[in-house]
Amino acid sequence: MDSQLSDIRKEYKKGKLTRNTISENPFEQFARWLDDALHCGEDEPTAMIAATVSPDGRPSTRTVLLKGVENGRFIFFTNYESRKGRQLAANPHISLSFVWHKLERQVHIEGIAERCAPRESDAYFSTRPYKSRIGARISPQSRVIGSRMEIIRAFVKEAAKLAGQTVQRPDNWGGFAVTPTRFEFWQGRESRLHDRFRYTLREAAPVPAWTILRLAP
Ligand SMILES: Cc1cc2nc3c(=O)[nH]c(=O)nc-3n(C[C@H](O)[C@H](O)[C@H](O)COP(=O)(O)O)c2cc1C
Incomplete structure (x- = not known):
């Protein structure tokens, strides 16, 4: 011990x-x-x-x-x-x-x-902050991913796609x-x-x- x-x-x-x-x-x-x-x-x-x-x-x-x-x-x-x-x-x-x-x-x-x-x-x-709403849409929670960059790219892409729109719950x-x-x-x-x-x-x-x-x- x-x-x-x-x-x-x-x-x-x-x-x-x-x-x-x-x-x-x-x-x-x-x-x-x-x-x-x-x-x-x-x-x-x-x-x-x-x-x-x-x-x-x-x-x-x-x-x-x-x-x-x-x-x-x-x-x-x-x-x-x-x-x-x-x-x-x-x-x-x-x-x-x-x-x-x-x-x-x-x-x-x-x-x-x-x-x-x-x-x-x-x-x-x-009611969630904007970035948390984007994050919830793109994160395949609990799945294996290749790198942190992969998730950041997905985040940036989703934010650009939804620019000016209401971010809906997935x-x-x-x-x-x-x-x-x-x-x-x-x-x-x-x-x-x-x-x-x-x-x-x-x-x-x-x-x-x-x-x-x-x-x-
Ligand atoms: C303080 C704290 C709060 C957390 N709150 C949540 C939460 O409300 N919802 C959630 O999905 N994960 C939350 N997490 C992350 C989870 O602990 C966990 O890593 C994630 O949900 C994946 O769990 P799973 O693979 O067992 O499903 C939190 C982690 C910490 C340390």
């Missing part, structure tokens, strides 16, 4: 989570913690690790940005033909993880991802909306005796009902 790495150790002392103080509604609990993360100086408070699986059950992860929580769905945007996009088309199960180091907190979410309606994706796409780019079936909220505590609460969806309709249980650290 590398002694320098194994010596890195930090006590987590910044907060606690109790059954009496957590919300009965996981979305409300998430909103509280996201709000704390947005105001505590965290570098990328909306960044989340999205895990998907291949058809033969191999997991893969990458970071994406949460762009909204709407109607009980966590929304992010990506290329539908990317590795994650293709995996979600074959198997919509997804896990999302937020880590807010400044707060010594993490949230895990598991659920089902589906494509956003085209009008939702259009609405978000139109069909292979848009949102995924994740409907959670499980949440876990983790607050670091001293001596590794962390607080963990799990919400599992007991009933989806007519109103979502959640079972809340404390987990061992």
Whole structure:
């Protein structure tokens, strides 16, 4: 074992989570913690690790940005033909993880991802900076390319082709909306005796009902 790495150790002392103080509604609990993360100086408070699986059950992860929580769905945007996009088309199960180091907190979410309606994706796409819109049109995300120059040439060519026009969202780019079936909220505590609460969806309709249980650290 590398002694320098194994010596890195930090006590987590910044907060606690109790059954009496957590919300009965996981979305409300998430909103509280996201709000704390947005105001505590965290570098990328909306960044989340999205895990998907291949058809033969191999997991893969990458970071994406949460762009909204709407109607009980966590929304992010990506290329539908990317590795994650293709995996979600074959198997919509997804896990999302937020880590807010400044707060010594993490949230895990598991659920089902589906494509956003085209009008939702259009609405978000139109708010993106011009260069990001061009980039989304020309990048064959996750495919092997020959060189950086190849992608820059494609970018310049597309920008010239669309000069003076509205840059439309390409069909292979848009949102995924994740409907959670499980949440876990983790607050670091001293001596590794962390607080963990799990919400599992007991009933989806007519109103979502959640079972809340404390987990061992
Ligand atoms: C902070 C951060 C934010 C990112 N946000 C996104 C995003 O919102 N959408 C996206 O497609 N890729 C985003 N990426 C890039 C992805 O992590 C990943 O490289 C890309 O989506 C391709 O993943 P895939 O090949 O597994 O599909 C982000 C990366 C970082 C580090």
